[in-house]
Amino acid sequence: MTTTLDRREDAPRSAEEARLIELRRRDNRRKWFWRIAGYVVILGLWELVSTQIFDPRIVPGPSTIIAAFPEIIDGGRFLESYGATLTRIGVGFGLAFFFGVILGVGTQVPWIAGFFKDAITIGLVTPGLVWALTGLVIWGFQPQGWAFAIFMTTFALVTVNIAEGIRALPKDLLDMSRAFGVTSWRRQREIVLPFLAPFTFTALRFGFSIGWKVTVLTEVFSSNVGIGFEMRVASQLFRMDEFWAWALSFFVFALFLEKAILQRYERKFFRWREEVAL
Amino acid sequence: MATMVSSAPIQKSRLRRILASPTTARILFPFFVIALWYFIYYAIDSRIFPTPLRVLEFMWEEVTLTSGVRYSSVAENLYVQFAISIARLTLGFIVAMTVGTLVGLWMGVSKSVDAFFHDWVVAVLAMPALVWALFFSTAFGYGHMAPVLTVIFAGIPFVIINVREGVRNTPKELIDMAKAFEVPENRITRHVFLPSLMPFFFAAMRYAYSIGWKGLVIAEVFGSQVGMGWTIKFWYDAHRAHGVIGYAIFFILFALALEKLVFDPLARRAFKWRPSLDAYQLAEGDFSGVTQEGLLVQEDQIGTTMEVRGMESGPQDG
Numbered sequence: 304m305t306t307t308l309d310r311r312e313d314a315p316r317s318a319e320e321a322r323l324i325e326l327r328r329r330d331n332r333r334k335w336f337w338r339i340a341g342y343v344v345i346l347g348l349w350e351l352v353s354t355q356i357f358d359p360r361i362v363p364g365p366s367t368i369i370a371a372f373p374e375i376i377d378g379g380r381f382l383e384s385y386g387a388t389l390t391r392i393g394v395g396f397g398l399a400f401f402f403g404v405i406l407g408v409g410t411q412v413p414w415i416a417g418f419f420k421d422a423i424t425i426g427l428v429t430p431g432l433v434w435a436l437t438g439l440v441i442w443g444f445q446p447q448g449w450a451f452a453i454f455m456t457t458f459a460l461v462t463v464n465i466a467e468g469i470r471a472l473p474k475d476l477l478d479m480s481r482a483f484g485v486t487s488w489r490r491q492r493e494i495v496l497p498f499l500a501p502f503t504f505t506a507l508r509f510g511f512s513i514g515w516k517v518t519v520l521t522e523v524f525s526s527n528v529g530i531g532f533e534m535r536v537a538s539q540l541f542r543m544d545e546f547w548a549w550a551l552s553f554f555v556f557a558l559f560l561e562k563a564i565l566q567r568y569e570r571k572f573f574r575w576r577e578e579v580a581l
Numbered sequence: 582m583a584t585m586v587s588s589a590p591i592q593k594s595r596l597r598r599i600l601a602s603p604t605t606a607r608i609l610f611p612f613f614v615i616a617l618w619y620f621i622y623y624a625i626d627s628r629i630f631p632t633p634l635r636v637l638e639f640m641w642e643e644v645t646l647t648s649g650v651r652y653s654s655v656a657e658n659l660y661v662q663f664a665i666s667i668a669r670l671t672l673g674f675i676v677a678m679t680v681g682t683l684v685g686l687w688m689g690v691s692k693s694v695d696a697f698f699h700d701w702v703v704a705v706l707a708m709p710a711l712v713w714a715l716f717f718s719t720a721f722g723y724g725h726m727a728p729v730l731t732v733i734f735a736g737i738p739f740v741i742i743n744v745r746e747g748v749r750n751t752p753k754e755l756i757d758m759a760k761a762f763e764v765p766e767n768r769i770t771r772h773v774f775l776p777s778l779m780p781f782f783f784a785a786m787r788y789a790y791s792i793g794w795k796g797l798v799i800a801e802v803f804g805s806q807v808g809m810g811w812t813i814k815f816w817y818d819a820h821r822a823h824g825v826i827g828y829a830i831f832f833i834l835f836a837l838a839l840e841k842l843v844f845d846p847l848a849r850r851a852f853k854w855r856p857s858l859d860a861y862q863l864a865e866g867d868f869s870g871v872t873q874e875g876l877l878v879q880e881d882q883i884g885t886t887m888e889v890r891g892m893e894s895g896p897q898d899g
Contacts, residue, residue: 310849318665325815330678334696341697361720388652415661419605428836430800436813437732441621441630520799523711531711538719538803557709 363544366552371544375552375554380533388518388553394446395453396514402509403458404503407465408495411472419462431517432515439525449521456517460505468502469495504569508561518571610883632821639827652815659812659831666809670790670797673732677789680733681740681783688741689748698741705736708798718804727804728797735796736789744786747781788846794836809835 347363353364363371373382409414431452472495480490522531529554530553539548599605618633642648643659652662662878688702713734717727751774759769769831801810809832814823 330692333693337693337696338700341701344697345701349746357720361761369599413603414601414606417606418613420603420607421610424837425833428791428840429829429833430798432799433794433813433832436817437829440817440820440825441625510598512707516711519709520711523715534712534715538715541719542621543719545717546715549715554708554712 317365320407360541360545361543363547367544371548372552373549374532375545380528383528384530384533386533387526390520391449391453391522391529392514392518394512395401395450395518396452396457396510399454399458399514400507400510403461403506404465406458407462407469407506408491408499410466410469411461411495416466423459423462427463429455431456431520435517435521438521442504444527447519448525452521453514453517456508459512460513461510464502464506464509465499467563468499472498501569502571504565504572508569509567512557512561515553519553558560616714627818629822631826632797635823636827636830640830643827652812655687655763662807662809662812663835665807666797666801669728669808670732670793673797674727674728674789674793676734677733677740677793681785681789682739682744684742685741686748689745693733695745702738702741705734706876708734710735710799714796714800714803718800721804723804723806728800731796731800732793734792738784739788739792743781743785744778747778750781751777783848790839790844791836798832
């Protein structure tokens with residue numbers, strides 16, 4: 304431990320500090336070692352199960368799936384599928400987000416909160432499949448069908464997140480504004496909405512994480528274009544490698560949007576806050 | 582409401598108070614839904630879209646077994662279908678809880694194990710249940726295998742993460758103190774470790790069950806010839822909208838009953854020792870259901886914080 308200490312230019316002030324830094328570094332190294340070991344072991348196991356126990360055509364291993372990626376990209380429907388699915392997420396989840404936020408802000412009024420209480424509970428506990436089939440049997444392949452399914456599955460989640468923020472509203476500020484006779488509209492605009500901003504972001508992120516899943520699910524039943532549709536076709540043709548390639552490509556894409564873009568932007572956006580209320 | 586005028590001022594204020602109460606609003610909601618339903622019924626002019634009465638009639642026939650419909654599967658009625666689904670769900674749930682708890686405990690105590698599994702748990706957590714359902718039903722064909730495996734894969738990451746967080750959240754100072762006073766190991770486990778793990782464990786259970794249920798019905802659509810998921814698909818294939826909507830309502834009732842009759846009482850028991858929670862529940866006109874005990878650890882928090890927060894969201898799946 305001490306040998307590395309001597310070589311460092313910005314030598315830490317005390318021996319204790321140096322020891323701690325060294326410990327942390329060793330900890331980090333060990334963590335990375337195990338992390339990589341995890342990747343190697345699990346991917347290896349997967350490959351082994353795929354080739355030895357099952358057949359790669361039924362349970363494709365990582366190598367088979369990677370080999371299928373060029374196929375789906377060159378297949379000609381790649382961009383079209385992404386476009387269709389993203390449009391659906393945009394429309395369906397966009398609507399749910401819009402109304403969810405309005406409804407969430409509305410829960411300040413006890414009457415509105417009471418009115419929609421059961422709707423929200425139902426929205427949270429009902430499987431997306433149920434909405435997908437219900438929308439489909441009512442509207443068929445029309446856009447209302449999938450829009451309905453995506454809307455019903457995600458709006459409650461958005462509302463609950465916003466309502467969470469409403470509960471945490473700074474009561475003192477509201478009381479003060481009332482005491483000084485600030486109009487309700489201004490109170491909403493200048494106290495409530497700024498306070499809700501981080502909650503809105505969380506609602507967006509969580510809503511999206513459910514939104515893309517239910518969109519893909521809806522496409523399995525009620526579409527002839529989109530990621531979900533491609534997944535269904537691939538599984539019906541028993542092309543499991545293509546199935547996984549479609550699933551994983553969109554999975555990675557959605558995770559990237561969710562984590563890398565939304566989460567980072569959220570952090571940047573709220574850096575000015577000392578403690579983000581989340 | 583303000584437009585409702587009655588002659589006596591006192592009566593008027595009372596009427597207004599009643600109308601303005603949140604409870605009235607809550608009671609009004611179902612009527613609003615039925616009104617909306619009739620509106621859609623007349624607006625879209627579809628030949629298959631049923632009236633609420635038709636759906637109610639269908640549900641009644643299903644419950645009383647008087648419909649005369651014989652499903653094209655071994656299970657002939659609502660109760661058998663339900664029983665099969667619940668049995669599958671419970672089996673998958675037990676496996677997910679057992680394996681998940683073990684892995685979660687292990688990850689909680691050892692940083693190396695945590696680093697080993699961490700990324701994979703996050704990946705499985707974010708994977709839609711649909712992918713598992715389609716994959717397992719294609720790989721293993723019709724039967725119990727695909728639905729049960731889907732329940733396991735959908736539920737297990739929630740269990741692992743919650744249990745791991747629970748282990749990390751044990752009050753270290755209490756354990757240190759107990760050791761200082763030479764309290765025997767098994768009593769520390771019983772009185773400090775387990776109670777502090779309990780809420781996390783409970784949250785894990787609730788999520789595993791509700792996520793498992795959502796995954797199960799999808800798996801039953803693709804990889805099964807019995808069960809609730811299959812039944813709703815049956816009515817869909819038969820183009821009987823009243824069947825689909827009727828079963829959708831059965832689903833909702835089932836999920837609500839599970840929340841209110843099983844998990845809420847269990848929650849109250851598990852949290853009895855925590856005085857703060859009662860205050861929490863009192864303070865909220867809580868949106869109950871899945872968003873109650875503030876214990877879900879969101880996927881994005883893993884590894885970044887050890888904090889457990891009031892949950893903003895239910896299980897992560899459609």
